[in-house]
Amino acid sequence: MITNFTKSIFINGEWRETGSKGTNEIYNPATIERLTEVANGGKVETVEAITSASEAFPDWSERTGRERSRILYKAYQLMMEDADRLGEILTREQGKPLNEAVGEVKGAANFLLWYAEEASRGYGEWIPSSSKEKRLLVIPQAVGVVGAITPWNFPSSMITRKLAPALAAGCTVVLKPAPETPLSAIEIIKIFERAGMPPGVVNLVTGDAEEIGNALLVDKRVRLITFTGSTEVGKYLMRESAANVKKLSLELGGHAPSIVFEDADIDKATTLVLGSKFRNNGQTCICTNRLYVHESIKTSFTNLLKEKALKMKIGYGMENGVELGPLINRAALEKVGSHVEDAILKGSEIICGGKAWNSNLNGHFYEPTILSNVEDDMKVMNEETFGPVIPIQFFTDEAEVLQKANNTDYGLAAYIFTENTNRAIRVSEKLDYGIVGVNDVFPAVPEAPFGGIKQSGIGKEGGHHGMDEFLEKKFISIGMS
Numbered sequence: 322m323i324t325n326f327t328k329s330i331f332i333n334g335e336w337r338e339t340g341s342k343g344t345n346e347i348y349n350p351a352t353i354e355r356l357t358e359v360a361n362g363g364k365v366e367t368v369e370a371i372t373s374a375s376e377a378f379p380d381w382s383e384r385t386g387r388e389r390s391r392i393l394y395k396a397y398q399l400m401m402e403d404a405d406r407l408g409e410i411l412t413r414e415q416g417k418p419l420n421e422a423v424g425e426v427k428g429a430a431n432f433l434l435w436y437a438e439e440a441s442r443g444y445g446e447w448i449p450s451s452s453k454e455k456r457l458l459v460i461p462q463a464v465g466v467v468g469a470i471t472p473w474n475f476p477s478s479m480i481t482r483k484l485a486p487a488l489a490a491g492c493t494v495v496l497k498p499a500p501e502t503p504l505s506a507i508e509i510i511k512i513f514e515r516a517g518m519p520p521g522v523v524n525l526v527t528g529d530a531e532e533i534g535n536a537l538l539v540d541k542r543v544r545l546i547t548f549t550g551s552t553e554v555g556k557y558l559m560r561e562s563a564a565n566v567k568k569l570s571l572e573l574g575g576h577a578p579s580i581v582f583e584d585a586d587i588d589k590a591t592t593l594v595l596g597s598k599f600r601n602n603g604q605t606c607i608c609t610n611r612l613y614v615h616e617s618i619k620t621s622f623t624n625l626l627k628e629k630a631l632k633m634k635i636g637y638g639m640e641n642g643v644e645l646g647p648l649i650n651r652a653a654l655e656k657v658g659s660h661v662e663d664a665i666l667k668g669s670e671i672i673c674g675g676k677a678w679n680s681n682l683n684g685h686f687y688e689p690t691i692l693s694n695v696e697d698d699m700k701v702m703n704e705e706t707f708g709p710v711i712p713i714q715f716f717t718d719e720a721e722v723l724q725k726a727n728n729t730d731y732g733l734a735a736y737i738f739t740e741n742t743n744r745a746i747r748v749s750e751k752l753d754y755g756i757v758g759v760n761d762v763f764p765a766v767p768e769a770p771f772g773g774i775k776q777s778g779i780g781k782e783g784g785h786h787g788m789d790e791f792l793e794k795k796f797i798s799i800g801m802s
């Protein structure tokens with residue numbers, strides 16, 4: 322299944338085993354075993370991939386939506402049939418528990434299904450003219466060649482969430498996956514190949530992030546960059562895109578508040594908060610980062626949360642029943658440790674966890690951690706911890722907690738727990754976030770728009786909104802004689 326060298330650069334329908342810069346080793350983050358080596362590509366391959374995507378663009382974009390749909394639908398079927406094997410590959414390269422990995426693969430396939438359906442629905446507009454001598458219409462047209470840069474935390478679904486709408490719209494793509502997790506990307510490209518995607522429509526370049534990124538940025542043929550990753554890299558891409566006025570779609574960092582009101586269903590809310598925080602071991606941009614709990618339910622809520630957190634099983638994601646895998650690498654473990662240390666130094670108390678998990682595995686594990694006595698100036702309350710740490714604060718007043726929740730440069734996701742519908746709507750309207758989950762912590766679905774505001778991003782992924790990102794609206798003004 323995984324061999325010594327894995328062909329990982331795919332340009333104009335052909336695979337390559339090594340790149341212009343050699344190969345890179347890929348590790349299993351739970352065991353630190355070497356899985357394989359993939360090609361280390363750079364500028365040379367990226368320029369070739371852009372040329373291939375550019376040459377494939379006229380034919381692909383001129384096909385009917387139905388034709389593009391058939392290939393996307395076939396890819397969806399192939400991915401669903403292979404979900405178990407793909408899930409295993411994902412767990413081995415990324416670390417998340419197998420059931421989460423298989424769930425991610427199926428979720429990824431569902432983006433293919435949704436956009437297979439949307440491919441035939443790129444509607445235009447007929448605008449009633451204010452002059453009898455004119456007819457005005459707007460036609461949607463594919464943007465052109467797209468550069469897609471994806472992260473390691475969702476090695477499968479972040480790819481289809483970008484590629485499926487781009488391809489449905491008629492764009493061609495150069496994909497650069499995260500260096501930590503290229504294997505899921507390779508499998509997705511193989512699926513497109515088997516589904517009958519014409520050569521050049523989808524290209525894959527693994528390797529040097531900066532060099533590949535730079536080649537995508539400076540090339541005028543790349544009309545749009547779609548990126549999921551850190552706010553820092555997002556800002557860099559935005560700055561560098563200015564030179565050629567490229568379109569951008571950015572899904573960046575977040576610092577999600579979860580607010581539990583006094584009328585919440587405590588059993589449900591504790592389970593959901595843990596689901597939100599510990600999914601993918603806290604390594605998602607929409608994970609709860611700050612937990613605000615109403616003072617009146619302080620003890621009952623905290624005790625139940627702790628009880629459930631302590632029952633969570635840490636370990637190798639391939640083992641049965643494991644709910645928390647490793648962090649992606651040593652730097653991630655160190656970051657989590659430093660955030661907890663900062664909180665303790667500033668007076669926080671550990672309710673549970675608070676240290677690395679010792680095991681006979683070599684990977685970078687951290688115990689599920691809950692912190693109380695948390696102050697606003699602690700790192701955990703301001704920076705993305707990207708690990709299994711829940712800082713709790715208690716509040717009494719709705720206006721006060723809203724002010725705290727909104728007091729951040731991020732604006733991706735926020736969650737509220739309440740059984741009061743009026744409050745749910747009132748508070749949702751006032752939260753400065755692109756996504757609000759009300760008694761729901763899994764808002765990323767193919768049919769709805771996912772995306773942040775403020776420094777969490779630009780644009781939407783998912784839903785018909787997601788395809789709009791890849792369509793220009795051309796205005797045709799017709800003078801009638």
Ligand code: ADP
Nearest residue numbers: 470471472498499500530531534549550551554
């Ligand atoms: P994280 O900290 O979660 O790894 P990054 O923003 O560093 O987030 O990475 C997200 C994606 O962006 C990865 O595919 C990574 O290789 C890529 N990346 C990082 N730096 C650059 C860069 N300078 N240009 C283009 N892509 C980059």
